[in-house]
């Protein structure tokens with residue numbers, strides 16, 4: 123049974139830095155407020171009522187949780203302790219900077235119910251990190267991942283492809299390094315240029331060009347495939363609409379409300395092409411995939427089938443619970459073709 127995440131955005135709290143891409147006040151839509159005890163408790167109970175019995179995970183996103191004063195961390199985690207004890211809340215996750223993590227911090231968080239720590243790694247290239255004004259290097263991220271793992275907690279790495287000085291090759295190496303260090307999952311946020319940031323100034327001065335939508339999709343496809351092959355979950359691609367990011371806050375960059383689906387659809391499109399190339403130009407009687415992947419396979423507005431050609435448009439993509447989520451089959455009168463987006467995908471590196 124999947125978890126339900128109860129999100130709290132804690133804005134710029136705890137962060138002494140000003141990274142070139144970041145205005146946490148814009149992303150969270152709140153200028154520095156922290157939820158109080160009553161707000162935390164009421165929100166958890168409200169989500170509990172609509173959770174359908176699924177376990178709740180409380181998540182504190184934004185800011186730098188472990189750099190907050192301990193009494194502030196206590197103020198946020200304190201209301202959750204009775205809810206953890208009576209089973210209302212199953213676990214807690216926080217996000218923070220890699221250089222705000224050490225063994226003492228992780229042990230303290232673990233004693234207060236935190237089971238997952240997400241690290242704002244952004245890149246594993248020191249030049250990119252320096253150009254972004256991060257104030258830490260890649261070694262700090264590696265050390266933080268090791269530190270969280272050593273205490274038995276789950277660790278995620280947030281990466282920002284497309285920062286100044288980044289390239290697809292550097293982004294790929296960054297992902298490979300966080301996977302090698304032991305990250306359990308990653309989030310991919312291709313850079314979105316926010317108004318009022320140093321990055322917006324550089325963009326407007328012609329000193330920086332972010333990834334466009336198509337470039338971002340192509341790069342994220344490569345990164346997603348690499349993570350899938352390594353067995354590491356990509357839990358998010360692109361900023362969430364409910365993070366309060368208004369359209370007028372975005373100056374430029376790779377932004378789409380369904381970016382993750384566009385990226386996954388591209389992987390399925392590549393596999394459809396691959397299977398179609400062996401079909402002698404004949405459309406199959408049916409295309410089948412796992413029920414959870416039908417919309418990825420069809421593509422937005424049936425775009426994947428349209429791109430294959432007119433003879434494919436009338437086809438329905440049918441769900442088959444017996445297929446793996448990564449599989450597609452083409453059914454003909456006398457035979458079936460089968461492929462997976464993970465192993466039957468060869469040319470992706472040349473496309474970025």
Ligand code: SF4
Nearest residue numbers: 137139140141144185
């Ligand atoms: S460390 Fe995080 S919260 Fe602070 S400015 Fe950078 S991205 Fe924003």
